[in-house]
Amino acid sequence: MENGEMLAGRIVETEAYKGKEDPGSHAYGKKTKRNQIMFGPPGFAYVYFCYGVHYMFNIVTLPEGEAGAVLIRALEPVSGINRMMKHRKTKLVQLTNGPAKLTQAFSIGSDINGTDVTGKEIYIAAGKEEKFTIVSSPRIGIKQGADLKWRFFIKGNSFVSKTKNKS
DNA sequence: TTCGTGATACCC
DNA sequence: GGTATCACGAAC
Numbered sequence: 001m002e003n004g005e006m007l008a009g010r011i012v013e014t015e016a017y018k019g020k021e022d023p024g025s026h027a028y029g030k031k032t033k034r035n036q037i038m039f040g041p042p043g044f045a046y047v048y049f050c051y052g053v054h055y056m057f058n059i060v061t062l063p064e065g066e067a068g069a070v071l072i073r074a075l076e077p078v079s080g081i082n083r084m085m086k087h088r089k090t091k092l093v094q095l096t097n098g099p100a101k102l103t104q105a106f107s108i109g110s111d112i113n114g115t116d117v118t119g120k121e122i123y124i125a126a127g128k129e130e131k132f133t134i135v136s137s138p139r140i141g142i143k144q145g146a147d148l149k150w151r152f153f154i155k156g157n158s159f160v161s162k163t164k165n166k167s
Numbered sequence: 168t169t170c171g172t173g174a175t176a177c178c179c
Numbered sequence: 180g181g182t183a184t185c186a187c188g189a190a191c
Contacts, residue, residue, distance in 0.1 A: 015186065024186080034175055052172020054187045071186055100187050110174090141186055 007083060007106050009075030009096055010127060013153035013160045015139045017058070019067025024145030027067030037114050038067040045122065047103070047113040054100035057108050059117055059124065073099045073140070073151070076159040098161045132157070137166060 017025040019038060026048065027035040037046040038060055046058040046069050062068030075096040077084055084095050084105040096102035103109070108122075117124050133155040138146050140163055153160045 017186075026186080032176070048186070049174060050172095050185055051187055052174080052185095054172090054185095056186050058186080069186095073186080098187070139186075143185095 005080040005083070007080035008078040009102065009106075010078055011072055011074075011124075012076050012157045013072075013074035013151070015071040015073055015152070016061075016150040017069045017071060018150075019062065019069075022145055022148070024139060024142040024148070025067065025069075027069075028144070031067070035067065038069050040064055040114075042068075043116060043118055045112050045115045045117050047108060047110050049110050050100075055103040055109055056099050057103050057106075071099060072102065074153070074159055074161045075102045075105075076157065077105070093158060097159050135165075137164075 017027070017038075019025055019027040020029065022028055025038075027038045031039050034048070037044060038058075040060060041064040042060045042062060044060045046060055048056045048058070050056055056071060058069040058071045060069050077092065077095050081092065081095070085092075087107055088095050088101065088105050094101065096105050112122060115121055134152050135155045136149040137151045137153075138149055139151045140161070153165065
């Protein structure tokens with residue numbers, strides 16, 4: 001399956017979901033078949049199919065037993081841009097500036113739900129140290145727990161999803 | 168602003 | 180069995 005450049009992007013926007021205590025989380029309350037990945041050990045992908053058309057890509061972050069995940073909401077494309085364009089058929093800035101857009105650009109689907117994100121199929125790498133400012137805001141698109149400012153993004157980055165980007 | 172689209176959870 | 184809900188996006 002390796003043809004040409006691998007797909008890579010810099011994470012510029014995330015949202016935190018803290019399991020049981022967070023009414024905005026899928027893991028709020030109790031463990032179910034759908035959210036069980038979040039209750040497992042950290043470092044695995046939780047991919048959720050939503051609204052009949054969209055996949056969301058999350059990374060489990062808290063230790064086994066404590067449901068917690070980080071939703072990757074936006075990326076800045078780094079390499080494999082031509083392949084992303086092929087998947088998305090849109091302009092560069094719109095390639096990955098939303099949670100469902102980036103999964104489409106990367107061809108992420110429910111098939112990688114539960115995949116180790118330190119493995120070879122998909123992985124998260126440490127970036128260079130750069131100067132940027134991270135700001136927070138309420139999370140997008142949820143009704144419960146909307147008062148918590150658990151959305152984090154790089155201030156001024158043009159690949160952050162297009163919503164009210166005020167802190 | 169509205170509508171598409173389907174998996175899941177929860178209620179019969 | 181049925182149905183309401185849902186971390187969204189594109190088209191009006």
